[in-house]
Amino acid sequence: MITVGGQTIGHISLSKRSNNWHETQVVIGEKKYWSKGYGQEAFQILIKKAKKIDISKIYLEVRPTNTRAIRAYVKCGFRAIKIIKYPKNKYLSETLRMEIDLNKLGEYIVFDAIRDNGGKGIKARDLLKAIKAKKK
Ligand SMILES: CC(C)(COP(=O)(O)OP(=O)(O)OC[C@H]1O[C@@H](n2cnc3c(N)ncnc32)[C@H](O)[C@@H]1OP(=O)(O)O)[C@@H](O)C(=O)NCCC(=O)NCCS
Numbered sequence: 001m002i003t004v005g006g007q008t009i010g011h012i013s014l015s016k017r018s019n020n021w022h023e024t025q026v027v028i029g030e031k032k033y034w035s036k037g038y039g040q041e042a043f044q045i046l047i048k049k050a051k052k053i054d055i056s057k058i059y060l061e062v063r064p065t066n067t068r069a070i071r072a073y074v075k076c077g078f079r080a081i082k083i084i085k086y087p088k089n090k091y092l093s094e095t096l097r098m099e100i101d102l103n104k105l106g107e108y109i110v111f112d113a114i115r116d117n118g119g120k121g122i123k124a125r126d127l128l129k130a131i132k133a134k135k136k
Helices: 038-052 067-075 102-116 124-135
Strands: 002-004 007-016 021-028 057-062 079-085 094-101
Touching: 002 038, 007 038, 021 038, 038 067, 038 102, 057 067, 067 079, 067 094, 094 102, 102 124
Parallel strands: 021 057
Antiparallel strands: 002 007, 007 021, 057 094, 079 094
């Protein structure tokens, strides 16, 4: 449960799926609690708990137009992987799959730093800067 001042405003879950992957789902019920950072806070707690019990691969599916949710997930370290089509589902015909691998966060920083440098490689000094910036 996600609670604020003792009141339940939503929930977040983690369910075991195949090949060591776990799926997370999150919802905050009332609009007045959206965009206040509670979603990201809930993810950070979930991620800490997952690490403690050796869960590293977490994914979610989100409506590709749900920019608020996507921003929250990206800020928590999730990466957009692919669009999944559900042609038979008339309410949700496609989702964006996003993933985080908690064992690869260091690699992510290196990849991102290289990408941001136009794919040209990176000096150790700049890499350290990128790592420091990420820790803030
Ligand atoms: C998705 C959800 C869990 C996110 O939790 P949240 O507490 O609202 O999100 P946060 O406040 O932590 O982060 C949202 C970010 O998106 C930004 N944002 C808000 N509206 C936005 C928009 N329309 N487009 C892009 N970004 C937006 C916020 O400013 C915030 O970014 P910031 O931290 O840089 O300021 C919550 O909004 C929710 O439950 N919504 C309804 C149901 C839903 O969409 N569930 C997700 C199904 S996958």
